[in-house]
Amino acid sequence: MKFDVNLPIWLQVMDSLQTDILTGRLPPGSKLPGGRDLALNYGINPNTAARVYQELEKASLCETRRGLGTFVTEDLERIARLRHELALTTLSDFLAKMARLGISREETIRMLTEEKG
Amino acid sequence: MKFDVNLPIWLQVMDSLQTDILTGRLPPGSKLPGGRDLALNYGINPNTAARVYQELEKASLCETRRGLGTFVTEDLERIARLRHELALTTLSDFLAKMARLGISREETIRMLTEEKG
DNA sequence: CTTAGTGCACTATATGCATAGTACACTATT
DNA sequence: AATAGTGTACTATGCATATAGTGCACTAAG
DSSP states (O other): OOOOOOOOOOHHHHHHHHHHHHSSSSSSTOOOHHHHHHHHHEEEEEEEHHHHHHHHHHHHHHEEEETTEEEEOHHHHHHHHHHHHHHHHHHHHHHHHHHHHTHHHHHHHHHHHOOOO | OOTTSSSSSSHHHHHHHHHHTTTSSOOOTTTTOOOOHHHHHHHHHHHHHHHHHHHHTTTTSSETTTTTTTEEEHHHHHHHHHHHHHHHHHHHHHHOOOOOHOOOOOHHHHHHHHHHO
């Protein structure tokens, strides 16, 4: 994984895990890698990896049990709601950015429809 | 203007000015505020403001003349091309983010069409 | 010539991020 | 009891960011 120099690494790794949790690629209740393993996986420092799990816990997406590890929350309702909210803010941020570039919603939708994928 | 804590201030101010330049709200050849005034406008430090103009010059969006000030480039072709490129990457980043959330392009377009504005 | 506005080059301090390394406490397994 | 894996808490260093303040060189206008 390559990191954006202008954003904290812990935030970028956190976003990555968060997305996997919200989409179910990391199922509720499943165990995440240990802090030291997570550091190895992403090529970062164990301290930075620990920060990732602390922030995920703050966001109520994980639960940490000392001596056992960190686990994906089993609060399905929270997962679903967060996924929906993230989709909405992503969408509205995108529209705002295009509007600031002077591109209307109609034109945006047109570009989106014709864009190659 | 409120700043995102996780991004350098100079980058956020630079983005703001860049957008104004690309859309013509800051016309080619026009004079930008002096470094000290820019600092006052945004409530930031003069050193940080200076950094903004240095980066805008690196991006070939401004030209700085010692003792005179900083001016928007008159290279219309470059402005147009950068605006187009920025729109395309914004669009493709957006689609990628939605895809990572498990939302297809069709569904994305549907949300976009129905979203209130 | 003087003045005001400007870019630019410094010094210095404080903070957050990321790194490296060490140590300790808890849990389950053997 | 011993071990391995885990979270947690430290110290320390280096770097970028952001702040504050000072001074100097250049330009245009009075």
